[in-house]
Amino acid sequence: MTAETTELTRPEPAANATPVLEVRGLRKEFPGTLALDDVGLEVRKGEIHALLGENGAGKSTLIKCVCGAYAATSGEVRIEGRPVSFSTPREAVDAGIAVVHQHFNLVPTLNVAENLWLGEALPRRMGLVDWPRAHARAREILDYVGLDVPTDADVTALRADHLAMISIAKAVASDAKIIILDEPTTALLPHEVETLFAQMRRLAQEGHSFLYVSHRLAEVFEIADRATVLRDGRNAGTFERETMDRASVIEAIVGRRGELSGRKSGSHMRESVVIETAGLSGGGAEDVSLTLRHGEILGVAGLPGSGAEDVLSLLFGRIRRRAGTVRKGELELRLREPSEAIAAGIAYVPADRLAEAVFHAESIRSNITMPSLARYLRDPILRLVNRGAESRESRQVAQRMRVRMPGIEAAIDDLSGGNQQKVVLGRWLSTGAEVFLLNAPTAAVDVGAKAEIYELIEELAGEGAGILFASTELEEYPLICDRVLVFFRGRVAGELKGDAVTEQNIMTLAAGGELAHGDD
């Protein structure tokens, strides 16, 4: 925004049919992978356009190419008909592309007006910042987008939908031609989503254009004028508001792959129950009652924020339980800290390997034995570790997990993602775990390692371990799960067994829909 402008410019009415943003034949190669292949996209003036697709379908790569964070390998991006190419994100901003990220790019220590002016030259008077004028201008902008908060308010004290609107206001004030919203509703409560949508709709009617990226199908059906679906880096369909029905959009998102294969080796499920919860609540999960049997691979699925992942965190004592009980055999578990879960024979693989699982700059040996060091002690007082026993055990684990490594003493950081993950999974083989909580165990792992990790999970189940599995990639559930609980808004929305475990069914339940046929 500029200090000189006194009137906020409404976009000119759509005189011609030239799209605001047009992407043609976009191709983006990374070493070894083709992330985008001949992708097209068209956002018209005054339109709210949804961009849909699974994780890894290419949505974020596409956005990064459009906003100048990545250079496309080939293809064309046009803004209002003019071809553009950016080598820095700043150039994209100057060309009228504004991106509002999940966390709204606001600085928490600055107030509303300061955030609105962030990155722009503040108005000055005799060399000093003219704060009255800066606040007055901020007020105008907030009024324009219909946001009634004081300009000197602390941004940390504001509601999530207000934060989203401030980010949008910033984009509007900078004369953005197109505002890209990347998962803007992740942190929002339902009524906050409503107010955000109402204001977005009004802005769209006045000629502002939005590209809206979301996982939440229900919201897309509510707000989007049109939608483009990506799958495996290609266009998988574009829908007009009239033709946008749930079934065909879901099919475009997941494709036909989900029907292809079931489990390779059949189920290892036994009769005996290994862990059981009743009315478990905590984090985003509400009133979850589930039973996990020995040898069973039970999936918990749901969109981000649905509470599915939180069930794993609760069972490991990672987040606090509000209500409910967890029983393992005769024992009622307290699970206030992960150490108590480990002692009860529970293992956990977190979703973010580098931030939460890997001990950086430590050897592979150390990374394997860290939770089980007590097993190799020479004495109970000095607690000296028997290095020989430790090395033997860690070698056996690495071999069993088929870790490809230069040697057991090599630093974990030198392994590929897949091999690191095998180490992380393998560390629980020595703790006597009977329950494995696996959160996205194949995240950021290459295809070959993925197959190996599936096999290892099957092996664990074959030996009688109970496995609770969560993933951001829906196609994994039909591949390995005996049964899947699908979460919607914190609660179990449905249970799928055997052949009913398909991507389509999971997606339908996760989006809050009903299955057409019975689920068994």
Add this chain to the structure above:
Amino acid sequence: MATTETGGAETAFDWFGFLARWGTLISLVLLIAFFSLARPEVFPTLRNTLNILNQVSILGIIALGLTVCLVVGLFDLSIGAMATFGGYFAARFLAELGMDSAWVVLGAVLAVLILAMLIGMINGALVSYLGISAIVETLAMSFVVTGVILGVSGARTVYSSDIPESFQIIGQGAILGIPNPILIMIATALVLWVFLEHTQPGRNMYAIGGNREAARLSGINFQKFALIAMAISAACAALGGLVAAANLASGRPQGVGETYLLNAFVAVFIGASTLRPGKFHVFGTAVGVLLIGVINNGLSVMGVATYWQYIVQGLILILALISASMNSVRRA
């Protein structure tokens, strides 16, 4: 099993990696060689070697304790004040008791070390249970400790006439020609090396320093180990100050620990870019301490003005930090 998946070119020699590992050791060897050639009759003698080790022994003891704290990722800025604390109170207790007996001395030394550990545990508790920044908390604690010493002492030094002989032996005596401070430093190094590398608590501390959340998810309790680490750091600082007091035969209530505080950090950070880049470890700290000792001794043997010691020491630390950061940049 024998191949690595990281692949990449194995053609070019990895100079960054090599220097990150060996840079500080190479500098140490080059400095020793340089001083030995420049002053062959003075520098490379047994007497001067013992002299260097003796000069760095107090710094060494303090820096070794600090290493443990940094392994769990906590800064301890109270080590200077704790060194003064150890020296002053050991001398003061013994002066008050007025008995020259080995047992009384041993009792006083143990009492001071236990007091220091308690203060360290208070640091650990405030930092881990209340989540206060360790830098700020230990800085605050050093003011409190300094104030207590000044209050108790009335800013008056305990002089040698009041300090029993058997205490002074700790700092002035020698066994088989090796001065006691050197032996105490070596013993501290051995104990802490075994502790950090070969016991479960030590290994758990490395896990916490490597990734605190991953450690928690492996059942390792950060609070407990923060307490232990800060207790060790405080006790080593007090031990260092106590050896200094025994060596000088005086219990000074101020101006003791400050000189060691910054050098201890320099030594430990030089150590963290030795052999195992990015990791604090006992051997590395020993190399850092020796490097400081060799620079100071060598330059003064050559008759170079004192300010050069600061300049050379600072430059070597900068080089060590650059090589360490190169290594992490390369990895990222």
